[in-house]
Amino acid sequence: MRRLCAAAGAIALATSAFAGEIPRSDRRSGYDFMSRETRAMQDDDSANPGLLWVLEGDGLWNRRTGTASRACVDCHGDARVSMKGVAARHPSFSAAQGRPVNLEQRINGCRINQQKAPPLAWESRDLLALTAYVARQSRGLPIEVGIDQRTQAFLDAGRATFERRQGQLNLACSQCHDDHWGRRLAGNVVPQAHPTGYPLYRLEWQTLGSLQRRLRNCLVGMRVEPYDYGAPELVDLELFLMWRARGMTFEAPAVRP
Amino acid sequence: MASALINVPARAKRGEIIEVKTLISHPMETGYRRSQLGALIPRDIIRLFVCTYNGTEVFRAELHPAIAANPFIVFSTVATESGTLAFRWTGDKGFSVAESVAITVA
Numbered sequence: 001m002r003r004l005c006a007a008a009g010a011i012a013l014a015t016s017a018f019a020g021e022i023p024r025s026d027r028r029s030g031y032d033f034m035s036r037e038t039r040a041m042q043d044d045d046s047a048n049p050g051l052l053w054v055l056e057g058d059g060l061w062n063r064r065t066g067t068a069s070r071a072c073v074d075c076h077g078d079a080r081v082s083m084k085g086v087a088a089r090h091p092s093f094s095a096a097q098g099r100p101v102n103l104e105q106r107i108n109g110c111r112i113n114q115q116k117a118p119p120l121a122w123e124s125r126d127l128l129a130l131t132a133y134v135a136r137q138s139r140g141l142p143i144e145v146g147i148d149q150r151t152q153a154f155l156d157a158g159r160a161t162f163e164r165r166q167g168q169l170n171l172a173c174s175q176c177h178d179d180h181w182g183r184r185l186a187g188n189v190v191p192q193a194h195p196t197g198y199p200l201y202r203l204e205w206q207t208l209g210s211l212q213r214r215l216r217n218c219l220v221g222m223r224v225e226p227y228d229y230g231a232p233e234l235v236d237l238e239l240f241l242m243w244r245a246r247g248m249t250f251e252a253p254a255v256r257p
Numbered sequence: 258m259a260s261a262l263i264n265v266p267a268r269a270k271r272g273e274i275i276e277v278k279t280l281i282s283h284p285m286e287t288g289y290r291r292s293q294l295g296a297l298i299p300r301d302i303i304r305l306f307v308c309t310y311n312g313t314e315v316f317r318a319e320l321h322p323a324i325a326a327n328p329f330i331v332f333s334t335v336a337t338e339s340g341t342l343a344f345r346w347t348g349d350k351g352f353s354v355a356e357s358v359a360i361t362v363a
Contacts (some may be wrong), residue, residue, distance in 0.1 A: 044278075046264035049327040052282040055260050206285075206326035 020163070020178035022192055029248060030191040030256055033182075038203070042255040050132060050201040050253025053125075053208045057133025060126060066117030072130075075114060079137055087135035088143045088250040091239045093150050100154050100239050103131050104210060105230060122229035128208045132199050135252035143196065143250050145242045158240025161233055167224030173237075188257070194245035195238065197254020208253065211238055261356050263344060268361040269336035277308065277316075280329045281346055281354065287322040303348035306330055311340035320348070336362045 031039060041047045061072045061079055076082040091100040094109070101109065107130050108119035120127035147155055162173045176185065177193035184190065198211040205213075212234050216226040227233045264278040281303070288300025300322065308316040315334045343357040 046262055046278040046280060047329055049280060049282075049329070051262055052260055052280065052327060055262065056282075203325075 020174050022178060022181070024247070027194065027245070027248060028181075028192055029194055029196045029251065031197070031251060031254065033189045033191050034255075034257060038255055038257055042197075042251070048201065048253065048255055050199070050208055050255065053129045053132040053199070054136045054253060056125070057129035057131070057136075060130050061133055066111065066115035068114065068116040070115050072110070079133065083134045083137040085138050085141050085144075087131075087252060088138040088141045089145055091235055091242065092146060093148075099232065100151055100235055102211070102235050102238050103134060104212075105235070107131060107134070123210060123213055128199055128210065131210065132208060132253045135199060135250075138250045139252060141250050142247050143242055143245050145239060145246065147243060151239065154236045154239055155243055157233075158236035158238070158243075161237045162240055167219070167222040169222050171222045173218070193241060194248055195241045196245055196248050197251040197256070199252060200254040200256055202256050204257065211241075261344070261346070261354060263356055263358050265342055265358045265360055267359075268363060271336060271338075271362050273336045274333050275336050275360075276331065276333050277342065278329070278331045279306075279308075279344060280327060282327055283346075283348070283352070285320075285322075285324055285326045285328065289322065299349075301349045301352075303328060303346050303352060305345075305347050307345050308332070308334075309343045309345075310334060311338065315342075336360065338362050 031042065034042075045051055058079075064071045064074075072079070087103055090103040090106065092106075093099070094101040094106070096109070097105075104122065104127055107127065111117045111119055120130070145151075165172045165175075173193065176190050181190050181192045195211045195214075198214070199208050201208050202214075212229050215234055215237060216229075219226040260282050262278075262280040266275050269275050283303050284301060285303065286298055286301040288298070288302075290298045292298055302322055302324070303320045306316075306318045306320065306328075307314060316332045318330060320328060339360065339362045341357045341359050343355065346352070346354045
């Protein structure tokens with residue numbers, strides 16, 4: 001009898017451990033959960049407000065700045081060629097920092113080291129504009145973050161954060177986004193949390209925002225003390241989420257409700 | 258800093274109804290919100306949008322505080338002759354942006 005119980009327990013444990021992961025065939029972008037009107041807004045380049053930031057980023061890309069008086073275009077050339085697929089590969093490993101960095105950190109790294117300019121503040125208009133401009137060049141490409149020996153530990157840390165119960169509500173990200181996606185939280189559909197379109201225009205924000213803003217938003221909702229912008233925990237979580245969405249189509253700048 | 262996206266068909270047949278889409282970057286601060294310290298955030302909205310077609314006004318809209326940030330205005334007009342469609346947004350704090358787009362009517 002005891003052996004039977006132990007076996008039953010082991011089966012229950014095994015199924016609960018695997019019930020979480022969304023099979024690849026069932027993965028859906030947040031786009032698929034949106035209304036027809038919001039989808040149309042994202043798809044139409046003259047209606048998608050994210051394109052305002054892309055337009056502004058185009059200007060910043062060509063503007064000289066910093067004591068080096070260099071513009072992004074001086075090193076990288078035409079962004080449509082050189083930045084193609086870059087956003088779909090981030091966060092990526094930075095040898096200088098010894099850890100993965102996200103796209104915003106990569107841009108600011110370039111500003112500090114190459115342009116000799118002060119870094120742009122998180123969620124500032126300029127940083128969002130440059131990120132949106134670079135991200136736009138990856139639209140339609142599959143997400144593919146490179147996981148190797150250098151990044152595996154950070155991926156595991158991100159996964160641990162995703163699956164760890166935290167905050168006053170004692171919730172884990174995975175409880176909503178792996179186990180209960182497609183159901184409703186208040187009036188809203190719970191999506192699968194695939195970061196396919198960041199930076200994206202959120203109608204609730206009435207502005208463009210980064211993935212870190214969204215993650216902090218979620219953490220506050222779980223009544224967790226949110227990590228600071230740029231905190232390693234958030235970047236690891238970004239890395240895990242992008243890995244989890246590997247192969248999905250990158251759609252930045254997306255529109256979400 | 259203010260930027261606008263305008264979508265007008267580059268060419269049209271005479272008499273054809275064309276759709277004009279405009280999107281402008283603006284916070285549309287209502288004037289009813291308060292800061293974290295309780296101070297009223299002053300109103301900062303676009304008040305008026307006007308479109309002229311070769312100098313003739315074809316569309317005008319008054320905007321109010323309940324309109325969301327980055328107003329997206331779509332309207333239609335009849336393509337009468339080749340020329341320019343000129344757009345002007347004016348609002349609080351001296352906000353004024355002008356854009357124009359050429360159209361060829363055959």
